[in-house]
Amino acid sequence: MIPILVTSGKGGTGKTTIATNLAVNLAERGIKVSFMDADLMAPNAHMFIDVNKEKLREAGKMLLPLKVGEHLEFMGLGVFIPRGVGVALNYEKTTDFITTLLRFVKWSGDYLIIDAPPGAISINVKLMKELQGRARAVIVGEPHPFAIEDNLRMIDLLKFYDIDVRAVVLNKYNLFQDEIAKQVTGEYEKLGLKVVKIPWDPRLQSQTVPELFNELANVVIA
Amino acid sequence: MSLRLRLLSILPKLMLIGLRKFNDLLNEFPEAKTRSSILKLYDSAGNQVAFWLGFEGDRPVVREVDPKNPPYATTEISMHVDVFIKILKNKLDFRAAYLYDLIDIKSNDGLPVSYHMLLWSAYFDRLLEVLK
Numbered sequence: 217m218i219p220i221l222v223t224s225g226k227g228g229t230g231k232t233t234i235a236t237n238l239a240v241n242l243a244e245r246g247i248k249v250s251f252m253d254a255d256l257m258a259p260n261a262h263m264f265i266d267v268n269k270e271k272l273r274e275a276g277k278m279l280l281p282l283k284v285g286e287h288l289e290f291m292g293l294g295v296f297i298p299r300g301v302g303v304a305l306n307y308e309k310t311t312d313f314i315t316t317l318l319r320f321v322k323w324s325g326d327y328l329i330i331d332a333p334p335g336a337i338s339i340n341v342k343l344m345k346e347l348q349g350r351a352r353a354v355i356v357g358e359p360h361p362f363a364i365e366d367n368l369r370m371i372d373l374l375k376f377y378d379i380d381v382r383a384v385v386l387n388k389y390n391l392f393q394d395e396i397a398k399q400v401t402g403e404y405e406k407l408g409l410k411v412v413k414i415p416w417d418p419r420l421q422s423q424t425v426p427e428l429f430n431e432l433a434n435v436v437i438a
Numbered sequence: 439m440s441l442r443l444r445l446l447s448i449l450p451k452l453m454l455i456g457l458r459k460f461n462d463l464l465n466e467f468p469e470a471k472t473r474s475s476i477l478k479l480y481d482s483a484g485n486q487v488a489f490w491l492g493f494e495g496d497r498p499v500v501r502e503v504d505p506k507n508p509p510y511a512t513t514e515i516s517m518h519v520d521v522f523i524k525i526l527k528n529k530l531d532f533r534a535a536y537l538y539d540l541i542d543i544k545s546n547d548g549l550p551v552s553y554h555m556l557l558w559s560a561y562f563d564r565l566l567e568v569l570k
Contacts, residue, residue, distance in 0.1 A: 312550045
């Protein structure tokens with residue numbers, strides 16, 4: 217199983233949208249995909265996919281992920297907590313949940329897509345240490361100068377933990393000034409990073425549109 | 439001991455009903471028979487009661503134990519009696535109580551605390567089904 221960390225240097229970049237659509241895109245190709253919602257501050261990934269809200273099950277001291285169609289399975293805290301309950305986990309509880317999700321769920325996919333929390337924060341360091349040397353990553357950001365600064369910090373951390381950064385996704389590319397977007401693209405490309413541009417599409421507000429993510433999926437599994 | 443905790447003399451029977459519901463649950467949690475738990479309840483005056491929940495062979499067992507010196511269990515859970523009552527009245531979700539730091543869970547078998555929390559929440563879900 218190859219873990220693919222979908223992360224970003226700051227919040228609100230559309231990371232969950234990218235992770236969800238990437239997972240669905242791969243699953244629609246017939247690839248077995250596991251999808252883990254590790255964004256414990258905003259565990260919303262299940263909202264975009266048709267998670268079968270079956271009861272929690274266990275086999276051999278491992279929790280069984282929830283099925284989402286034939287090739288996709290899912291596990292995340294958001295499915296189990298009542299809507300609207302404040303999730304304010306301290307570091308100890310957060311890392312404990314990450315451990316459960318990473319080590320004590322019986323994942324069966326060829327790829328494990330991980331929707332990570334945003335920012336160069338301690339919980340991401342915990343994730344990176346767990347995945348050191350065996351994971352790939354996708355960094356999500358919008359094409360503007362703030363995002364570049366935050367993502368550079370994240371890229372540095374990922375490289376430090378020997379995680380293979382496959383692509384930088386410039387989300388909602390068409391909503392930003394062309395000149396700035398080009399400049400941002402150039403900065404990432406100077407670092408030798410593959411840039412994948414995802415346009416804003418109103419359908420993504422309420423559903424997955426996996427066909428928009430073919431290029432990203434190809435880069436990630438190559 | 440406070441009256442409130444005295445009223446909890448019905449608790450072992452109640453928790454046992456929950457465990458018997460485990461007959462269905464054992465299909466979902468076959469490892470449950472290898473696990474045991476200490477449930478510790480306290481009130482604001484510092485009174486405590488504790489119960490050992492587990493299986494002896496195929497038989498679910500709940501018995502009161504010394505809260506200051508409880509026997510080994512794979513997990514220990516403690517909460518204020520008011521929190522416990524709110525959960526049983528379905529006025530507070532078990533998982534929410536854990537997220538609000540109203541419940542303390544200890545793992546003694548190497549599994550993460552959150553893993554035990556999810557198992558316990560499944561137990562309380564079944565218990566509430568019985569109480570409805």
